[in-house]
Amino acid sequence: MQPSITNAMLTKFETEKEMSNKSISRTESGVKIIRTTSTFDCGGRCPIRLHVKDNRIIRIEGDDAEKSEQLRTCLRCRAFRQYVHHPQRLMYPQKRVGARGQGKFERISWDEALDTMANELNRVKETYGNEGIFLATGGAYLAGLHNGGFAAQRLLNQFGGCVTHYGNISSEGAVWASLTQYGSVMVGHSRDDMLNSRLILLWGWDPARMISGTNTMYHVIKARENGARVIAVDPRYHDTAATVADEWIPIYPGTDTAVFVAMAYVMIKENLHDQAFLDKYTVGFEKFRDYVLGQEDGVNKTPAWASEISGVPAETIERLAREYAGTKPAALMDCQGPARSAMGEQYNRCAATLSAMTGNVGRPGGSACGGLMGIPVGHMFRMSAIPPGKNPFEMDGPNVKGTLDIRLRVIKRVHINTIFDAILKGKKGGYPSDIKMMWSMCNNYLNQTGNSNKAARALEKLEFLCVNELFMTAQARYADLLLPVTSAAERSDLTRPWPSGPYFTFMNRALEPLGECKSDFDIASELAERLGIKDFNPHTEAEWLKMFVELNPEYQKHIKDYDKFREEGIHRVKLPEPIVAFKEQIEDPENNPFPTPSGKIEIFSQRVADLDKPDTPPIPKYMPTPEDRNDPLFEQYPLQLLTPHPKNRVHSELYLVSWLREVEEHRAWVNPLDAESRGIKDGDDIFVFNDRGKVAIKAWVTGRIMPGVVCIFEGAWYNPDKDGVDLGACANTLTKDAYSGGGAAVLNSSLVEIEKI
Amino acid sequence: MQIGFYFDQTRCTGCSACRVACKDWNDVPAGPQNWMRVLYTEKGKFPQPFVSYMIAPCWHCAEPLCAEACPVDAITKRAEDGIVLVDSEVCLGKAECDLKCLKACPYDAPQFGPENNAKMHKCNFCLDRHLQGNLPDCIEACPVRALDAGPLAELEKKYGSNKEAVDFKYSRRTKPAVVIKAKKLPRALT
Numbered sequence: 035m036q037p038s039i040t041n042a043m044l045t046k047f048e049t050e051k052e053m054s055n056k057s058i059s060r061t062e063s064g065v066k067i068i069r070t071t072s073t074f075d076c077g078g079r080c081p082i083r084l085h086v087k088d089n090r091i092i093r094i095e096g097d098d099a100e101k102s103e104q105l106r107t108c109l110r111c112r113a114f115r116q117y118v119h120h121p122q123r124l125m126y127p128q129k130r131v132g133a134r135g136q137g138k139f140e141r142i143s144w145d146e147a148l149d150t151m152a153n154e155l156n157r158v159k160e161t162y163g164n165e166g167i168f169l170a171t172g173g174a175y176l177a178g179l180h181n182g183g184f185a186a187q188r189l190l191n192q193f194g195g196c197v198t199h200y201g202n203i204s205s206e207g208a209v210w211a212s213l214t215q216y217g218s219v220m221v222g223h224s225r226d227d228m229l230n231s232r233l234i235l236l237w238g239w240d241p242a243r244m245i246s247g248t249n250t251m252y253h254v255i256k257a258r259e260n261g262a263r264v265i266a267v268d269p270r271y272h273d274t275a276a277t278v279a280d281e282w283i284p285i286y287p288g289t290d291t292a293v294f295v296a297m298a299y300v301m302i303k304e305n306l307h308d309q310a311f312l313d314k315y316t317v318g319f320e321k322f323r324d325y326v327l328g329q330e331d332g333v334n335k336t337p338a339w340a341s342e343i344s345g346v347p348a349e350t351i352e353r354l355a356r357e358y359a360g361t362k363p364a365a366l367m368d369c370q371g372p373a374r375s376a377m378g379e380q381y382n383r384c385a386a387t388l389s390a391m392t393g394n395v396g397r398p399g400g401s402a403c404g405g406l407m408g409i410p411v412g413h414m415f416r417m418s419a420i421p422p423g424k425n426p427f428e429m430d431g432p433n434v435k436g437t438l439d440i441r442l443r444v445i446k447r448v449h450i451n452t453i454f455d456a457i458l459k460g461k462k463g464g465y466p467s468d469i470k471m472m473w474s475m476c477n478n479y480l481n482q483t484g485n486s487n488k489a490a491r492a493l494e495k496l497e498f499l500c501v502n503e504l505f506m507t508a509q510a511r512y513a514d515l516l517l518p519v520t521s522a523a524e525r526s527d528l529t530r531p532w533p534s535g536p537y538f539t540f541m542n543r544a545l546e547p548l549g550e551c552k553s554d555f556d557i558a559s560e561l562a563e564r565l566g567i568k569d570f571n572p573h574t575e576a577e578w579l580k581m582f583v584e585l586n587p588e589y590q591k592h593i594k595d596y597d598k599f600r601e602e603g604i605h606r607v608k609l610p611e612p613i614v615a616f617k618e619q620i621e622d623p624e625n626n627p628f629p630t631p632s633g634k635i636e637i638f639s640q641r642v643a644d645l646d647k648p649d650t651p652p653i654p655k656y657m658p659t660p661e662d663r664n665d666p667l668f669e670q671y672p673l674q675l676l677t678p679h680p681k682n683r684v685h686s687e688l689y690l691v692s693w694l695r696e697v698e699e700h701r702a703w704v705n706p707l708d709a710e711s712r713g714i715k716d717g718d719d720i721f722v723f724n725d726r727g728k729v730a731i732k733a734w735v736t737g738r739i740m741p742g743v744v745c746i747f748e749g750a751w752y753n754p755d756k757d758g759v760d761l762g763a764c765a766n767t768l769t770k771d772a773y774s775g776g777g778a779a780v781l782n783s784s785l786v787e788i789e790k791i
Numbered sequence: 792m793q794i795g796f797y798f799d800q801t802r803c804t805g806c807s808a809c810r811v812a813c814k815d816w817n818d819v820p821a822g823p824q825n826w827m828r829v830l831y832t833e834k835g836k837f838p839q840p841f842v843s844y845m846i847a848p849c850w851h852c853a854e855p856l857c858a859e860a861c862p863v864d865a866i867t868k869r870a871e872d873g874i875v876l877v878d879s880e881v882c883l884g885k886a887e888c889d890l891k892c893l894k895a896c897p898y899d900a901p902q903f904g905p906e907n908n909a910k911m912h913k914c915n916f917c918l919d920r921h922l923q924g925n926l927p928d929c930i931e932a933c934p935v936r937a938l939d940a941g942p943l944a945e946l947e948k949k950y951g952s953n954k955e956a957v958d959f960k961y962s963r964r965t966k967p968a969v970v971i972k973a974k975k976l977p978r979a980l981t
Contacts, residue, residue: 094815096931106934112811242804252935255802273804276842277935284838681806692821693814697807705837737837 065092068544069603071529072111073522074684075173075204077245079531080107081604082114084523084544091115091523091544103606105248105537110684113693117521118545122690123504124518125549134494137511144550148557150515151473152564154498158471159194164427165467167196170453172477173204174687175554177527177541178419179578182475182502182519182554187422189558190473192567195427197467200434200447200777203482207373207778208405211382214438214639214776217629219415220615221386221404223365224536225250227612228257230399233357233364236266237385238290238372242273244679246369246407247533254278263361265354267293267346269676270703270745271738283354284740286663287674287782288375289344290368292656293351294384296340298326300355301391307359308393315623316390318638322653335656343656343663345740359392363399370405371678376659376783379776381405383654387637395635396620398612409613411592412535418528418582418589420555427467439645440777451483451771451779454492475502475519475554478686478751480509484771484781486752486764487727502554505690508752508764520551526575528582536607538589540579540600649775661770661785663742671724671785673708673744677765680747689751700763701734703745704788709735712789719791721759722746724784727767729760730791744786793853793873794916795943795968796930797950798846800957802937802972805829805844812932813848816917824902826914827929830958834980843974845958846938848929849900849914850967851875860895862888865911873943873968874916877901884908897962916940946970 068084085093094114097104127147132138142150158166169190171183178184190196212221225247228234234257241250251274258264258278266275267283267290275282285293301307302323312319321330328334337348337355358364368385372378385403386395394400408415431446440449446466448456460468472493480489486508493499493512501513504521526543547553552560555571562570573581583589583596592607599605618626627633631641643652651657658664663674679685682694689695702722704714714720716735721728722744731746739745746765753762760767765781772780813819813827828847835841851868855875858866865881868874877892885893886908893901893911903909917927925931930938939946947970954961956973 092818094812095928106932106936107808108934109806109808109811112808112815112932115815242806249934251804255935271840271842273806276840277802277804282838693811696821697810707837736833737835737840738833738842740837 063087068542069601070523070541070544071539071603072114073175073177073527073529073541074110074687075176075532076108076110076684077532077679078108078248079529079539080105080111080248081539082107082111084114086544089545091118099606106252107248108245109682109694109697110688113688113691114523116691116693117688118523118548120505120690122506123548124506124516125551126518127550128516130514134514135490135512137506139516144552147515147517148560148564151500151517152561154471154500155193155561155565158498162468162470164193164195165197166470168453168457168469168472169196169198170472170474170477170479171198172479173202174476174478175522176414176532177522177525177529178417178582179527179575180520180525180553180555181419182558184420184422185555185558186473186475187425188420189562189565189567189570191423191425192562192570193565195425197427197469198425198447199450199453200443201450203450203779203781204374205370205406207375207378207774207776208370208382210438210776210778211373211379211386212404212406213436214379214642215383215386215636216402216404216616219406220408220410220413221402222407222409222534222615223401224409224609224613225253227398227614228253228262228365229260230612231257231262231363231365232399233361234262234264235358235364235366236264236268236274236279237366237368238268239367239369240268240272240274240678242277243681248531269740269743270678272678273681276738283346283350286343286345286740287372287676287743288659288662289656290372291377291380291384291654292340292343293346294381294388295326295335295656296337296351297355297358297388298322298391299335300337300352301359302326304356306356307391311393312390315395315620316635316637317632318636318653321638322387325653325655345742358388363394363397364392365399365401366394366403367401368403368405369407371782373405373778374781375778376661376772376774376780377649377657378774378778378780379650380654380656386635387654390635390637396614396616398614400614402615406533408533409535409615411607411609411613412531412538414530414532414534416586416588417530418586420578438641438650438776440773440775443777449773449777451773453479453483454485454489455771457492457495458488470496471498471500472496473500474509478507478509480512481507481686481752481764481766482748484766484769484779485726486760486767487754487758488771490752490754502557507686508762517557518549518551519557520547520553524548524551525553526579528579536609536613538593538599538605540603542600542603647775659783661783665785667785671787673742673786673788675722675765675768675782675784675786676743676745677748677769677781678745680749683749686749686751689749699732700747700750701732702763702788703739704733704735705739705741705743706735706737707741708744708788709733714788714790720788721791722763722768722786722788724768724786726770727760728758729763729767731763733788744788748781792871793943793968794851794921794940795946795970796846796848796850797939797946797970799937799972800843800845800974802935803844803846804935805831806934808932808934809846809929809938812928813914816920816928819912820904822905824904824912826902826912832957835977839977841977841980843957845956847898847900849875850898850969851916852962852968853966854964856895856965857892857901860891862891866892872921874918874921876915876918877911877913879910879912882910884910897960897965898967943968943970
């Protein structure tokens with residue numbers, strides 16, 4: 035997210051009257067109905083109406099717009115009140131009294147808590163310098179004002195700086211690919227455009243479960259009902275495939291690019307590709323063609339070659355290539371999951387290259403690919419937030435704006451999937467600093483980045499760990515100091531749809547803070563006073579929010595009546611026609627070059643060639659990786675692990691909510707062939723393990739996953755027993771803390787074995 | 792008049808938003824008591840599995856055998872709209888009457904909590920919402936608009952008269968108030 039207002043702009047603001055109360059309606063029984071949204075990193079952003087009585091949410095209703103306009107929330111927010119009022123919410127500050135990680139804490143006052151934190155910040159700064167402080171922020175609260183990440187960054191920047199991380203766990207492969215190919219991350223179509231598609235390829239995409247924007251699955255279903263043929267290419271027959279797919283093509287994880295390349299081979303050999311489109315809008319197709327036809331490395335990328343790698347029959351690849359090239363328009367829907375792998379960005383780049391070869395870029399009913407699916411109306415990347423200012427620690431670093439060179443990004447920062455390795459190894463391990471203390475908020479990275487056992491070891495090593503949290507998460511257990519924070523229901527704030535609109539949302543505070551909870555911004559503000567930082571938070575909540583809207587050009591373009599927006603909790607943008615990424619570039623290329631150096635779609639990227647890195651070739655390529663099926667480790671660990679989004683929580687958020695927990699038991703998907711050969715029956719307790727760790731989980735024996743692949747949904751909380759077996763079955767106990775050439779977190783390239791307990 | 796449900800099985804992803812919304816609106820704790828269940832069927836083998844879901848609320852039958860079976864007349868059917876209601880205060884409890892309503896119901900609609908001698912509860916078509924002219928909460932909760940509700944005759948007019956599907960068999964004895972757009976089972980699996 036890029037905050038779009040600056041410190042200088044803030045001073046111009048004039049105090050406005052406090053918010054009026056029109057957003058609240060009252061029923062006869064004294065129940066207030068508050069219009070708001072949640073702030074989860076969930077894939078959607080849905081208007082919800084909270085029924086509140088005596089500072090408790092007693093019921094929830096969804097959007098009450100005209101039926102055709104309704105943005106319908108999923109099961110997660112239907113259980114929102116159990117999350118907000120959960121008996122295990124942290125309600126007061128606590129300090130550690132047992133061994134670190136043991137989870138024993140004692141209640142303390144806010145004064146003691148804030149004094150402790152201020153003292154530790156001062157101590158570490160004086161002893162080791164600001165570089166000893168690590169700030170870990172995440173996507174658990176996606177709003178502009180009370181977002182702990184921006185507030186803490188602003189505070190620490192004014193305190194002299196800190197080290198922080200680069201990138202996010204979800205989408206770096208897709209971001210890198212989109213920037214390389216198109217020079218833009220706005221590669222999506224508004225979802226209604228799928229109704230223009232005649233063929234939809236769900237390639238590693240399961241919106242029924244991971245949402246991908248409110249109402250997306252609804253539009254996929256409508257597209258199918260409108261006559262589109264739907265093919266799912268995925269190691270699993272997931273919920274979306276089970277609902278809409280005419281055909282399921284199972285494929286080994288990490289091998290999508292090989293099949294794409296072979297599809298290109300078929301198109302080139304059979305002259306099915308759109309050469310005129312390639313000539314007009316792209317650069318470098320010849321180099322890609324040479325690679326595909328083996329003129330670069332002597333390997334013909336035939337369907338037989340890809341079949342060997344991917345497990346997809348050669349004739350299926352041929353048929354798929356002909357069908358995709360011959361059906362116009364066709365939407366190849368790549369996503370981010372397959373890109374969270376050892377060469378993940380190649381998947382999105384190669385998908386985008388196929389899209390250009392078939393002339394589906396910039397075309398209604400087509401898809402530019404790139405995996406991000408965002409549109410430039412209401413996009414989260416353009417939200418307003420507290421201006422963090424500049425980090426003094428990074429002032430002497432390289433300019434990384436827009437760079438494709440991940441090496442530059444990790445000179446002053448730590449890649450998100452190596453945070454714990456950086457804590458363990460410090461400067462000697464090539465990291466920017468020796469980390470002595472960590473301040474964590476809006477994340478549970480021990481649980482949600484690779485190699486949880488290593489993360490636990492790293493957290494044990496820290497001199498001090500302060501965690502702002504709502505719950506005693508896997509990571510919070512390792513804290514020295516726990517600061518209880520308010521939920522989204524206890525805050526007014528501005529939110530954006532995930533990953534895009536066309537609409538904007540406003541959160542109206544429904545509850546006074548529960549217990550002694552404070553917002554992350556309030557915590558940072560109170561710390562600022564103790565650290566002697568002046569003017570850290572010069573405005574009221576109402577002033578900040580109005581200012582965010584008034585100073586953001588996108589809000590200004592669409593929102594003419596701020597009070598109406600706030601009272602309704604939403605502003606919907608009416609589109610005259612569906613948004614199609616790069617439509618202008620395709621319709622009028624002379625006047626609308628692509629924002630790349632060449633002004634065209636870069637199938638060959640000179641910027642990437644200049645990096646001269648073997649893991650990021652200038653054209654998209656399939657490359658073997660560690661822990662693929664050809665790795666010698668495969669002998670010992672012959673199953674590939676997938677770690678997709680769970681449907682009944684948001685990553686690791688909502689994990690304790692019982693209405694959601696009971697919807698789906700946490701189980702490992704195992705194909706009957708793999709189960710039978712190991713004496714495993716449906717419902718058996720099994721170990722899933724590799725050299726990084728061992729989890730205990732129930733087996734779900736199902737024909738919905740291909741042989742050779744096991745699936746554990748991410749986000750269950752890490753809970754090691756005395757022998758180190760993770761009884762919570764956190765998927766990341768088994769994954770690797772590594773990143774790809776384009777910066778993708780490598781979370782779907784893990785080999786494992788399973789056995790009956 | 793008889794109210795009823797419409798279910799489009801071809802749209803249902805099994806997400807369970809209906810089930811969670813039901814628990815929220817009616818304040819039903821987590822546990823065995825589920826007024827709206829989502830049934831799952833998986834047939835066939837890799838690489839051609841068949842998957843379907845079927846909602847399971849109370850179908851507010853025209854002939855509610857549960858009401859006849861209840862020894863204390865705790866179950867009644869409203870004349871004006873056919874909604875079948877249970878008075879949990881009157882119910883004897885699952886241990887005392889040995890689950891007579893549940894045994895009479897072909898659809899397992901009567902629901903009981905985990906406690907000893909739990910009283911019966913079940914879907915009441917969100918009567919409070921119905922009386923205010925609103926649809927049951929599950930209907931409005933469905934993210935893919937697979938659900939509808941209203942007067943059964945109107946639903947039949949709008950959606951046809953099919954009342955058979957995977958995980959649902961129409962009971963001629965009870966006459967459940969439902970219309971279903973069924974997901975087709977591949978011939979090889981029938």
